[in-house]
Amino acid sequence: MNNIQNNPGNPPPVFQFNSDSTFDFRAILIKYLRYWPWILSFIIVGVAAAFFINRYSTPIWSVESTVLIKDESSGMSMDLFENSGLIKSTNNIENEIGILKSYTLAEEAIQELNLNVQVFKQGMLGAVPAYGNQSMLVEVDWKHPQMVGGMMKLVKGQNNDFSLSFEESNFLAYNPADPFYKTQIENITLREGNYQFGEWIEGVNFRFRVKNISASPDEAFLFQLQDTPSLAKKYKNDLMVGPINKEASILSLRLETPVRRLGEDYLNTLMDVYLQRELNEKNRTSDNTVRFIENQLSDITDSLTFFEDRLEQYRTQNKVFNLSEEGNQIFQRMQELETERSQMEINLKYYQTLQNYLDTNSEEDLLVPSVVGISDPLLNSLVLNLGELQAEKVRLSSNFSEQTPAVREIKSKIDNTRNVLRENVNSAIRNTQSMLGELKGNIRQVEQQINVLPETERRLLGIQRKFTINENIYVYLLQKRAEAEITRASNSPKNTVLDWAKAGNMPVAPKTKVNYLLGMLLGLFIPLGFVAVRDFFNVKIEDVKELERLIKMPVVAKIGRAKYGVSVPVLSEPRSSVTEGFRSLRADMTYLSPHKKDNLTILFTSTVSGEGKTFCSVNTASAFALKGKRTLLMGLDLRKPKIAMDFGLENEQGISTCLSTDISWEKLVQKSQTENLDIFLSGPIPPNPAEILLQDKFEQIMKEIKDRYDVVVMDCPPVGLVSETKELFRYADINMFVFRQQYSRRESTELANEIYEKGGVKKLYGLMNDIHLNGVGGYGYGYGYGGNYGYHEDRQVSWWKRFVMKG
Incomplete structure (x- = not known):
């Protein structure tokens, strides 16, 4: 690097685009708006899900009642022992709440109502709890072990019989000798089939019989056995008890249940038992x-x-x-x-x-x-x-x-x-x-x-x-x-029931408006959240503005995405926006190097392979040739040459041949089909590509080439992968560092900044390649640039994208 010329000065301030670090709401909005089909689809799905939940879910009713807790004077005990701590307050609301929510009280209420046989009816989305007006009566011997938890189905036959089957087979074994401990039943001994009404169906873990009340032939009856301890625990946990306000001694009892009449009967029975x-x-x-x-x-x-x-x-x-x-x-x-x-x-x-x-x-x-x-x-x-x-x-x-x-x-x-x-x-x-x-x-x-x-x-x-x-x-x-x-x-109870249990006029669930709102919000935020999480973990450069924030050198060119299969759009599609981008780059060269109007050497490199440095080199050289400049395109990537494929040439001889033999470079330069454009291919891949470019002969060749041509475009290997590119910077008047949208990694800018800050490379600029409509910063050109340099037809930009990108 001793031969590298010193940087005569920093680039003009006019190209310093990365000084603005303010929050760009417009860019964020544009980034998310391009996902509008997904957002709209998710919102529609969320609203549809809310509709089905509101339409087919089981309504939940809130049943409420109130109890007045009266004061009871304790006579002389209050006078004699009030200060000794030997007496308690007779109006202890917390104790009364504890009594009402106690397991013992819930157990007595359940035994009073005989809720051990849970009845269901078939709904749109499954079985729905029912209560009262049963067409069949299931009598259970709870002194005998029973199968609880699973659901069974009865269908009345034509005579005095019925068929029994299992709707849910996850049964637990209830043993009255140990009522609070249940085990999973692996092998169900109760057989499915036909039985007679009134006969005891008995086995190791079951003993019950079914009586016909008013069932008609082929009528179905769903039921589930539940032991009293489990029901008592459930209702104990479901019951909500609390004072109506801090100063009152009136307790409010509330129970949410899918069966309104059952909730009312339970609360009334609970208060009677209390x-x-x-x-x-x-x-x-x-x-x-x-x-x-x-x-x-x-x-x-x-x-x-x-x-x-x-x-x-x-x-x-x-x-x-x-x-x-x-x-x-x-x-x-x-x-x-x-x-x-x-x-x-x-x-x-x-x-x-x-x-x-x-x-x-x-x-x-x-x-x-x-x-x-x-x-x-x-x-x-x-x-x-x-x-x-x-x-x-x-x-x-x-x-x-x-x-x-x-x-x-x-x-x-x-x-x-x-x-x-x-x-x-x-x-x-x-x-x-x-x-x-x-x-x-x-x-x-x-x-x-x-x-x-x-x-x-x-x-x-x-x-x-x-x-x-x-x-x-x-x-x-x-x-x-x-x-x-x-x-x-x-004697009479000191406490009094103020309001017996009654349900509200409307169910408390499902909450129709809330569900619709949640459906819309979920439909909105799920795709947005996915995009945000993806962007959070994304390490690729997404747009020009992000590149300008990351690198310390000016970004002077933005190249769009070319059609699929078109490697030199400057020659094949002169009216395309990609060609216009290279024309703009050609025009900017006059300002980037005002003292080199008649003899200009341009170097293209990148951090890693695949960022489009060869694509930019080929099209930049073609743009100068079309202007009438004698242009030479040099393929200096001796490890992975690609220029020959773009022009349909054979890479049998080239720079490596010239440097390793006595053949003159003029004999190895090939004419292209474009006037004024010559191509100096890299030639066969040598065993020592780094050392071969460091020969004094290569320096002499570069002097002769610069004297012969108006514009020399050097397609160099990625500077982040090989070392010889750093030696090639000294031959160029303008050095272009190529970045590719949604391909180049953010950390790749650190190498470019390091080279720029050392000051040994003159006129180093950034170029954003493969900008397409999916870009966040609003620089989309409507091109599809896929694969290595994937290409497809130009797309018409939709009206809403044109609207948000105006200005």
């Missing part, structure tokens, strides 16, 4: 009270009967019916003491029962102290609060694990309340036992007064005393039982 569950919890206290009182009554009834018989027998035998005035006074006093002692003994028995309950950590329902006549407000509030906490724990445990913070917190509150209650119960037991001791002492004093009475009256008083005591206790217990039964009968 209210009944709450009522059962309230009634449980009354039931426990009645049970406790009845146990006490069974004991006291025997004693009352026994003393009643003794009293009657003693009066008859001794003819004594009334006590004396003194005896009546003693009897009244004794009766009061005995009644008080009996009440205390009942209280003590309750305290001991409660103590045993706390010591065993039982979670059964508690009996409220006020039921047995204990009016201690502190004890009553503690027992009520403990019952509420335990009920809350049961509700939370049905939805959450033991390690959940909410469950752990409620357990901590239960433990704290138990400890406080245990201390109060122990204290009450001690006080009651002390009071019983005092009462017994008073009773002994009254018994001493009885001893002074006559024996007959004394014995009558004793029998009557015991009878009266048992009678009073009996009446008291009867009164308490009546009160408990009245309370039970008057």
Whole structure:
């Protein structure tokens, strides 16, 4: 490279086209508009798909209902334990939402509705869920393992029979012994065929029978078996529960379902089960009270009967019916003491029962102290609060694990309340036992007064005393039982259903307008997205503007795509736009090298093979020849010569022959069919093409050629593949670096910039070859340039492309 001449200066600013780096919206629009047939096709397909979805998909209905969650005052527990953390809020909306969305509640509702046999009817796009008005009834023995999940089809025969077949055979095995675990059935033992109505169809994994309700011959019936746990989980997840606003205690229940009546029935049943569950919890206290009182009554009834018989027998035998005035006074006093002692003994028995309950950590329902006549407000509030906490724990445990913070917190509150209650119960037991001791002492004093009475009256008083005591206790217990039964009968749920379930006037899905909009947007963005992704991963130069941004040298020529099969359009198609492009390049040479008007040497090279340097060399030389310039086209690509094929010549002798022998170059130059155009072919491929061009002889030949011809066009090998091209730059007045649209890689511009920036090559310019209508920058000429230099007929540019490319 020592012989390379220094660059006298940078090219004139008039050719510096790559200085504009602004965003070109017009170019982007043109790039995407050329895909309009694909975009339009995808939009039509998207809209058509939306139409079919709207027309044939199963409508989805939204069913809604509302429940009012009422406040319930907890009495003294709020006053006494509000700051201790031992009580909970009675209007806990989150807890009520958890109850309504619990698996247990969903399971009870499904069992109430008997939804285990799912019925379908045949629709345009498949089976559609149905509900009610069944022509056949499938009775399933759910205590037996069953095949669930798959769909079966029944067709009524002409007699009392039907045929059974499988529409979907993906069955799972449901085992009632392990209801939450199901396995895939590989071999179905249930055979397809004819069966009789009413007969049990039984096997290892199935047991059911079919009853005819109103089916007519050849009528089809589709059904699917679903186990209760699976249905409960599905409906539990599908149900949406939430307050109508942040401040309200009204919950909205919403369910989206393809069967409107089924959704309404399920929500109504769910609310019934929810209210009944709450009522059962309230009634449980009354039931426990009645049970406790009845146990006490069974004991006291025997004693009352026994003393009643003794009293009657003693009066008859001794003819004594009334006590004396003194005896009546003693009897009244004794009766009061005995009644008080009996009440205390009942209280003590309750305290001991409660103590045993706390010591065993039982979670059964508690009996409220006020039921047995204990009016201690502190004890009553503690027992009520403990019952509420335990009920809350049961509700939370049905939805959450033991390690959940909410469950752990409620357990901590239960433990704290138990400890406080245990201390109060122990204290009450001690006080009651002390009071019983005092009462017994008073009773002994009254018994001493009885001893002074006559024996007959004394014995009558004793029998009557015991009878009266048992009678009073009996009446008291009867009164308490009546009160408990009245309370039970008057119980009602504290929460209320405001609106029973009802569906909207229109289905919520499919959303017709949204589907059409999505169809259009998808039809628009799928092809655009594909183009964007393709362009993102594309490494080829797409248009002239991109080339101007990438290279630091001016781009002075834009050559379009020639017809297929035409290698020299300048000679064969003088009126084509490609020819006009080379004429423009010929005219620009005057400005690119103003001091070399009579003797001009032009070099064409590229980065890699296939970018069109030979095509540009041949046509540029032809353009100068047509102008009357004595022109020589030199084929300096000694490795892959192509010029001979374009002119129909034989490449038997040429430059390599001249440099390796003593034959004069004038004898090897061949005349073309075009006046003023001579061709100096490359000749046979030598074993050392790089070294053969570096001979001093080649430099002498170039001097002689320049003296003989007005224009010398050098078709050189790609500078990115071979090294000798860099040595050939020094012989040229103008060096053209050829790039090909949608063929040259972007990184190829780095080599051109490196050569340009080093400053050792004079007048280096870029040329964009094979520009066609698919170009993004708006330089399309309407040519088809395919293959290596693929050619086809000129195309008429459509009106819309002419419109967007105006200006």
